[in-house]
Amino acid sequence: MMEKDSMDMQGEDTVQATQLVEAARQAALNAHAPYSRFAVGAALLMRDGTIVTGANVENASYGLSLCAETVAVATASAAGRLREIVAVGVIGGAMDADGRPTGTSPVSPCGRCRQVLNEAAQMSGRDLPVHCGAAVGDAIRSYRVSDLLPDAFGPADLGMA
Numbered sequence: 469m470m471e472k473d474s475m476d477m478q479g480e481d482t483v484q485a486t487q488l489v490e491a492a493r494q495a496a497l498n499a500h501a502p503y504s505r506f507a508v509g510a511a512l513l514m515r516d517g518t519i520v521t522g523a524n525v526e527n528a529s530y531g532l533s534l535c536a537e538t539v540a541v542a543t544a545s546a547a548g549r550l551r552e553i554v555a556v557g558v559i560g561g562a563m564d565a566d567g568r569p570t571g572t573s574p575v576s577p578c579g580r581c582r583q584v585l586n587e588a589a590q591m592s593g594r595d596l597p598v599h600c601g602a603a604v605g606d607a608i609r610s611y612r613v614s615d616l617l618p619d620a621f622g623p624a625d626l627g628m629a
């Protein structure tokens with residue numbers, strides 16, 4: 469797999485990653501993914517320590533489905549909190565018969581979600597950590613938004629500070 473090297477973490481960052489991955493796992497249980505049967509959960513750590521979550525919402529058109537990360541960022545934005553995001557956790561995996569995501573390899577955000585996360589990073593003024601966890605087990609790969617979307621098209625390209 470071609471992916472930029474993930475960050476090495478220690479101490480507090482590891483706690484943050486573990487907490488966000490666990491919240492993302494909980495969120496993924498609410499995925500509406502009857503077509504792909506692939507559940508994704510996303511968790512946003514906010515400046516005040518609270519967590520905003522999202523899960524993927526598919527629909528019968530397939531292609532117009534909403535990703536977990538996008539749902540989470542939209543939820544924070546709708547509450548007037550787009551600028552308050554400080555870290556992100558994501559998990560995903562093929563659902564078992566009970567609708568629980570499975571798999572021991574981390575998944576990382578799709579291309580569209582990377583652009584959405586870049587907007588959150590720009591608005592928060594932080595190169596947000598993105599902790600990508602496995603549905604099951606301890607595997608976590610952590611990145612920065614700028615690792616996932618280098619040379620991003622962003623507000624500066626539209627002449628905005």
Ligand SMILES: O=c1ccn([C@H]2C[C@H](O)[C@@H](CO)O2)c(=O)[nH]1
Nearest residue numbers: 504506508524533535536577578
């Ligand atoms: O970053 C991603 C990648 C995929 N999905 C969802 C979309 C679809 O519902 C399912 C399979 O692609 O996973 C997400 O929620 N986030």
